[in-house]
Amino acid sequence: MNKVVIIGGGLVGSLLAIFLAKLGLIIDIYEKRPDMRKSNSGGGRSINLVISDRGWKALAAAGIEAEIQKLCIPVYGRMTHDIKSKQTFLPYSSLKRAIYSVSRRELNERLITCAEEHSNVTFHFDHSCESVDHNSSTAYFINTESNNKIVVKGGVIFGADGANSMVRKSLLTKENLTAFGAESYASEEPIDHGYKELIIPANADGSWKLDKNALHIWPRKKYMLMALANLDGGFTCTLFFPFKGKPSFESIKDERDLMAFFNETFPDVVALMPTLVSDYFDNPSSSLMIVKCFPWTYQDKIALIGDAAHAIVPFYGEGMNCGFEDCRVLYELLEEHGMDWTKVLRSYELLRKPNGDAIADLSLRNFIEMRDLVSDPTFLLRKKIESKIYKKHPEKWVPLYSQVKFSDIPYSEALKESYRQDKIMEKVMSRNDIEEMWDSDEVEKEIVELL
Template sequence: GESGTAAKNVAVVGAGLAGSLLACYLARRGYTVTMYERRPDPRTGKVERGRSINLALSERGLDALRRIDLDHSVMADALPMRGRMIHPVEGEPGFQPYSSDGERAINSISRGALNNALLEAATALPNVTAHFDHRLTGLDPKTGEMRFDTPHGAAEAQADVVIGTDGFSSAVRGQLLAHTGLTESLDFLEHGYKELTIPARDGEFAMDPGALHIWPRGASMMIALPNPDRSFTCTLFWPTGGTNAFASLSSPAAIEKHFAQVYPDVIELAPNLVDDYLHNPVGVLGTVRCSPWHAYGRVGLLGDAAHAIVPFYGQGANCAFEDVVELDRILDETGDDWDRALPEFEARRRANTEAIAQMALENFVEMRDKVASPVFQAQKKVEHALERALPGRYVSRYELVSFSTTPYAQVQQRVRRQQRLLGAAAGAVVLAVGALAAFAFRKGTGA
C-alpha cells in the first residue's frame, strides 16, 4: 500500500479497552490519532446495563500499563484476589490459592473505571482526538475512507491507517469481510451469562473480598468478583435455551426455588436476586477466529475484533493489551512500516491468540466441574508442592497464564511437556507399586 512509512494519521475505531490503550501507544510514537466510538462519552454518559461490570486484570495487562506509567493510577482501585473460594451446595466455602506461595493475585477492577482512565490518558495527549456517538458503517480498505452514523446524520473521514478495535461484533471486520478476502468463524457457546449483585452488608463485604468466588455446578456456574464499594458482581453462566437454562425460569417463585436448590447461600447474600434476574440481559459468549487480520498495509484488527475468546481464563482484555505492546514493538522494529508491521503482527500473535482461545475453553470445564472435586484439589496441592520443590522448573498453567508474560503458545507447549513428565513420573510410581504388589503376592502365596 501507499501508506508505507509515510503514515501520519491513524484512525482507531472503537474506544473500548484495547482502542484507548492503543491510542496512548500510537500517540507516543508521534501519530495523529483519531478515535471513533459508537457509544456516548462514558465519562459523562451512563453505562450500559449487563456488560461485565468488573474484570480480572493480571500480569499481561499490567505489563502493558506499566510501560506507559499507567499501572499506578489504574491499580489504585483494584482489589487483589489471591485464590478461588469454592462454594459447595452444602457446607462451608473452601479457599484454593492461585500460586504456590499463596501471595500472587489477580486484580478485580471496574471495566468502566479502567476504560475511563485509559480514555483520559489518551485524550490528555495533544495529538489524540476522540469522536463519540460515531458508529462505523462503511470502510473502503483500499483508501481508508470511513463512514459513520452519528446523532446528527452521516459523517465521513479518512486516515492513512485504520485499526479496528471495535470488539466481538467488529464492524471493521465486517467491512473486511465484505470488501477483501477475509474469512471468519464465530463459535457461540451454548452458555450465556447474566450479572447479579451481592450488595455490601452493613457497609462491609458480605464475603471474603480477597478471592474470586466460584459456585461450580457442572451444568451451570456462578462467579463473583469484589468491587471497591464493597459489593460483589456475580456472573451466572448457564445455557441460554432448553429446560435447564436461563429461559426455564420466568416467575419470581421459580427463580427463588432454583437458587434455593442450586445456590442456597446466595439467597441470603443477594436480596435483589429476583429483580436482577428478571431485568438483566443474557449476554452471548463465543470465540471469534478470522484471517487475515489486515488489508492493503492500511487496515488492521486488534483485540476482540480479531480474536474474541470466552471469558473463563480472565484473559480477553489482558490479551488485547498484549496485542498493543506487540504492535508497538513491531513498529519499532520496522521503522513504522505498516506494510510490513501488520502482517508481522498477525504472524507473531496468531498462534498465541489461538492458544489462549483453547485454554479459555478448557478452563471453563475446570471451573464449572473440576474445582469441586477432591481429586482436583489433591492434584493442585501436589502441583503447588512441585512448584515449591522445583522453583522455576515446574510452573502451573494458571501461574504461567496469569502471572507471567510467557507467550500463550509457549505456555501451552510447556504445560504439555510438564504433563508428560508428570504422567511418566506417575506411571513409574504405578509400575513400582505394581512390582511391589506382585512381589508381595508371590511371597504371600509362596510362589
C-alpha cells in the same frame, strides 16, 4: 504516515490510543456509544474484570500502571462454595501472586481520560462505523445523534470495535476472503452458555459480605456462579448458564422458579442478594462467542486488534489482557521498525495470531476446570502436587495457570507446555498409591525424571 484512525473506544482502543500518542502520531478515535463518563446509558456491560501480569506489563509500558492500580482489589485465589455452603480456598500460586479485580466501566473511563490527556488524541463519541474500504483506507460512520453520515479517509485504520467488529466484517467478506488466498477465513462460533450479572451489595457499614481477596465460585458442573469484589464493598456476580435445557435461562420463567433453583443450588447466596429477583429478570442474558479469523491486517492500511481479532470465552479472564498485550507488542514493533507500517502490521499479525488462537483454546479448557473440576478431589490433589513441584523446581515446572496469568510466556508456548505437563501428570496420577505417596521424595523424583 502519521495519521491513525481507531474504531472503538473500549478497553483496547483507548489503550492503543495512549501507546500511539506516545509515538507522536495523530489519533482520531471513533466510538459508537456516548461518552460513558457523562452518561449512564453509554456505560455498557458493568461486569468486572481481572487484570493479570500481561495486562500490567502493557499498562506499565503505557505509563499508566499506578493510575489503574488505584481502581483494583488483589485476588489471591479461588474460594469455592459447595452445595452445603462449605467454602474452600485454593491459592492461585504458591508464591502468593495475585490477579486484580477492577470494574469494567471505571477502567474504561480512566483509560479514555488518560488517552485524552495527550493533545494528539481526539475522541469522537456517538460515531458508529458502518463499513470500511480497505483498499482506500476509508471508514464510513453515522453520527448517532444527528444521523449525519461521515467519511474519514486516509491513515492507518485500527478495528478495535470488539467481538461483533464492523471493521472485521468489512475486511473479511466472502469476496475478500477468496481474494486473500487459502489461509484466510473468518469464524464466529457462539457457545451454548450465556451470562447474567447479579449483585451482592455491601454491608450497611460499607464492608464486604465475603472475602474480598478471593474469586468466589459456586461450581455446579453444567453451570457456575462467580463473584468478584468491587471497591464499594459490593460484589459483581456472573451466572454462567445454558440458554436451553433444564435448568437454563429458558427454564426459569418466574420468581418461584428462580427462588427454588437458587435455594437448592446456591443456598448461601440467597441471603446475600436482596435484589436477586429484580436483577435476574431486569438484566439481560448475554451470549458468548469465539471469533477466529485471518488475516488480521491488510498492507499498511488496516489492522484488527483486541476482541475484533480474537474474541474468546471469558473463563480464563484473559480477553482484555490479551488485547492489552496486542497493543504493547505493536508499540514495540513500531519502536523497532519506525513507521514502516507494512512491515510492522505483518509482524504484528504473525506474532499475535498463534497466541490469539492458543488463548481461545485455553479459555474453553478453563471453563471445564472452573465449573467441574475445582470441587473434584483428584483435581485438587493434582494441584497440590503441581504446586509442590513448582515451589521446589521453578525452573523446570511452571503450572499452566501461572504461565497464563503470572508471566508473559506466549500463550501458544503455554498451551504446548500444558500438553507435556498433562502427560506427566496423567502418568503420576495413575499410581494406585498416589493419595498416600503424593508428598513423597519418590513421586517428586519420578516427575523430575519425566521432565
